[in-house]
Amino acid sequence: MSFDQVLGSLTPEVVNAFKSALELGKWPDGRVLTAEQKQICLEAILKYEEINQVPESERVGYIDRSGLEKRNKNKQSTHLIKLMKGEE
Secondary structure (H helix, E strand, O other): OOHHHHHHOOOHHHHHHHHHHHHHOEOOOOOEOOHHHHHHHHHHHHHHHHHOOOOHHHOOOOOOOHHHHHHHHHHHHHHHHHHHHHHO
8 A cells, every 4th residue: 555545544533643643752552653653644644634625724834924924024114213213
């Protein structure tokens, strides 16, 4: 069975178990995830979310940058004002 075939058979429960295992670094039975298992779980989660059209804002690793853009614009404006005051 190929990786893509396995992805097609994943259920939300299995994906949630993968997420939990990644967060904790261990399987429910207490065994530690290997680096390879972490990589495979993460890849499976990301592909599952893409295939099942999970909204971007609900995907693993999503960072809401909408407030950051606004904050950066404010910092630039403030910085420009400071420069102008310093030239007087």
